[in-house]
Amino acid sequence: MNFINYLSQRPKLTQFGIVLIVFFILMSMTGLYHDLIVERHLFAKSVDKGEIQSSVGFAESMSMILNWQLPPQLIRIPELTFYHPVINTSATYILIALLVTAGLLYKSFAESVNKSHWLRVNWFQIISKGFVGIIVGLLFIPTLYNWFFGEVTRSTFWEIPSMLQDFSQYLIFEFWQTPVYDPEIEDYEDYGRVRLFTRAIGATLLFLINLIRELLIGGFETVVSLANIFSDQSGWDWLNENEGKWYASVPAIPWTVLTAGAFILGYKLQGVGLSILAGFSCIYLAVFGQWEPAMQTLSFVLVAAPVSGLLGVTFGVIAYKSRTFERVITPFLLVAQTFPHFAYLVPVIVFFGIGDHAGAIATIIFATPPMIRLTLLGLKRVSPEVLDAGRMSGCHNYQLMFKVLIPTARRDILIGVNQVIMQCLAMAVIASFIGAMGLGFNLLLALNQLRVGQALELGICIVLIAIVLDKLSLAWANKQTDYFADLSFVERNKTALLFVAVFFAALLFAWFGNWVFADTAKGINYFYLIPHNKGITTEPFWQAGVDYMVSNWRAGIKIFNTWLLVEVLMPMKASFLAMPAIATFVLTMGVGYIIGGIRSAIVVGSFMLFIALTPWWERALITMYMLTFAVIVSVFIGTIVGAICVQNKRATKFILLVCDTFQTFPSFIYLIPVIMLFGVTDTSVLIAVIVYAVIPPTRYTVEGLRNVPESLLDAADMSGVTKLQRLFKIEFPLAFPHIMLGVNQCVVFALFMVIIGAFIGTEDLGQEIMQQLFSGGNIGSGLMLGLCVAFIGLAVDHLIQTWATKRRKLLGID
């Protein structure tokens, strides 16, 4: 009786209990198929071979259920067949579309006061209703007509990827062709305009990247591109003819010049601190023999980051100005938050090929959405009074945007810039999969050869570049001018003059280097360019450390690894796979309902349905299993570490610094040590994931606990609670919503890393994306797989956000 009372006071708990009971009942009803679904591919194989049916009729299903056995279509959603929509643009349907539009607009026109005014005021309504009219008239009605009276064609959901692929091929090669003169065959050939367009973009970016790159480390490709433009022979021919001439290649700027420049720039923008950071980072790059790849990466970032920044601000501004545009891009921004890096690469390959420009484009696509989001957020937060003040100062629209709104929103926009730079460097590694050169490429090589030390050095290079660029851009944005200082020409331009002086000094220096190092065996001029991997390295040290660990700890690690795999991971994976689809739906939608009512249930349900309809449901389950394990462990560790560190001021500072550093490290770095210790197993992937994903829960726990209002704590102390009671009874409950946001971030981080884990070898969605990438890219599969991953993330994100918002309101925070 007591128990029932207890439950009736907690309806949510009761609901959750019911959901769980139904879930386990469904889990126990797999019967016949249990052995087929615990292995990822068996069920599909059996269906293919015709050993089992993918779905059975209604009567049979009923009798199966009565025998405590789920029918196959509830265990694994079968391939869905749908009728093709029909588009008809004949005169009749255009007339219908016009009539529909007119009908929709009639009311508004009839009610308007000023008829001549109406057209100007309601242009947007006219466009949107016109759009509805077109959809109804040219698509809906013809489709319905065709379904009932015409010949029906159909295809399945699983064919969508190849349909998308065909469509993209059509778009690239056949759509809207134009003849282009091809010098090779000396004749005109038809090219798709889309292809020409993407080529032009690619070529422009490539030219910019090469230009910067060759200024930094020398080369001849810009010369070739320029020759292509200015002479009628091909650039490479021109180069061959002029070989050896001084203008046939661009000389590099000696690294000493750039280093000195970094010192000066840092000093000019902020002061000694930044100067030292920037300068010594350059020295690190040079001394460790990573100058060339670092400059390759830098040239790539110096193109990608500004472009993303500009695009982001532009779209953000447009979204701020136009509600419609905002509504259109919001879903894209949402999906972009959890869309895995790899999945961006597939469409980029298809449209842009491979190479540095493709890498840059993938990076831009990846780094722009957060910039848009933050710009929009910042602009929306500008107080209306500031806007009024701008207008009363007599700003016209342009001045209002660029002198008032954007600068006032600068805090958020600068966070966006920071994000862009971080994303660019994070992508530097991933972009090397599609041909971007530089540190990322070398890091990948080092990883393949299991060279820990070198990978670490490369990782530090990436982090240093990221931090220096971030700090420099921030300092530049915060610079001040002095209006009343009456300076002479020399004083005003002293930094520029200093740089010019240093420039020539360093050139001279490099020139002397020719003699200084002429006699050494290698003949390398260390004052000019230190070639790749010809600097000092700490690799032997790290290698020795790893060797020591491997040889001394191997036995212990192996036991642990085997135990974890056999006792924990395999059973967990099997039980995830053993979930019949219907049980997964009951569980996720049930939790959705409990947290956010019917709306959340539908949102989460639709995300899951999309995944279940694709051919990759089992892979998605494996992704979910890894995600679940990693998130549980990360959150456990993160909250405990956070809670302990927050007890002490210095520890708090330290842990936040650690979080910052770890977060800037390219995620691939985490893979190396674990592969060495645990081999190519799920353990390796999961440990790498956990190390990476533990950052957000730690940080958010620290922040959440630190921000609990002082007054509440004092009140608690006055009522005489112990420290532990205070932590669990007051601080944790209050900080909980914030910590949950950390969990949310943790899920996103973990998801990205699980997908990257495909590099080690997994059999989840990430692996499939990787396959698409290496097989040249089926754009449809790439996108759909990316969406599957993104939807897992979004489902969790939706649940946690909804819960945290409600909880916050309840606690009266915010």
Next chain:
Amino acid sequence: MSDQQPVIKCDSVYKIFGKNAEKMLQDANGKVVAEEFQKAGCVVGVNNASFEVKKGEMLVVMGLSGSGKSTLLRCISRLTDATAGNIYIEGEDLTSMSDKELIELRRNKMGMVFQSFALLPHKTVLENIAFPLQVKGNSTKDSMQRAKEMVDLVGLTGRENYFPRELSGGQQQRVGIARSLAVEPDIWFLDEPFSALDPLIRKEMQDEFLRLQSVLNKTILFVTHDFDEALRLADRIAIMKDGIIEQLDTPANIVLNPATEYVRKFTEDVPREKVLKIKSVMEPVGDEKDFSDLRVSEDAIIETVAEAVLGDPKSVPVLNANDDIVGVVHSSKVIHVLFGENSTLESNA
């Protein structure tokens, strides 16, 4: 004065927020009832406002929160378009101005001060003040020179290179004031400029404001919900309720002859001595010769001179603007104002 053109003239101005505002207003035929509009999903901001402001006059707009003061101000500065009615600035129809003319007007004739200061956070004090000038296209050197003068005028010398976040509220508002004055506007709008400040600073800022006004002599529209402030500053006061201007008159008339029940309630607790001028209690010079040495101006508010007058047993002569003696004031009268029945007093202010 009457032959002179009013600087601001409002003619049946309405501002109604909501979707079908225009149509509803047309149907209502000028008779707007706030409740009815509310039911239809519209909010009445300003309801049939008609008034004029003369050159050099300070009109204070008062009312409770949400009564439409800011909306009225925003209509007159055309930060928002009035739903109906005409507004004339120096005889020119504001409502029919093009964007370009409007910008010209704002760049040369108008200045505005905001409750939350609304400074640009990324600019220093100097840059903030110079902003309207730079927007206009003045050279950096000239703008900075002028901005420096304004900094000195509002007493922020030495803080030119501070950022707004490094200043106190009062200092920030000084920057706001300096910015609004940088273009030497003829018309000065102030929307609750001192409400965000604590009482001591507020008093100080009011004094500062009066000092500035005595130097500059601008036409001013000043919004506040603080009656004391209104009394200290106003030439005339407009009291608003639900978008309607209930009464627009001199402070003394508002207190002594409230036009509506609402205004009476509103002014009930206002001490008379804060409103009335010496003029209203002085008597004609009689045959007595034994004047005090003290002299008071006929425009002085009673409160400000009460102590001196009461401290003097003899009657005190009252001077007009030309320093001629136009009457005398007895301490008994002053006592009457300070402690007597309110209703017995008649105003001739």
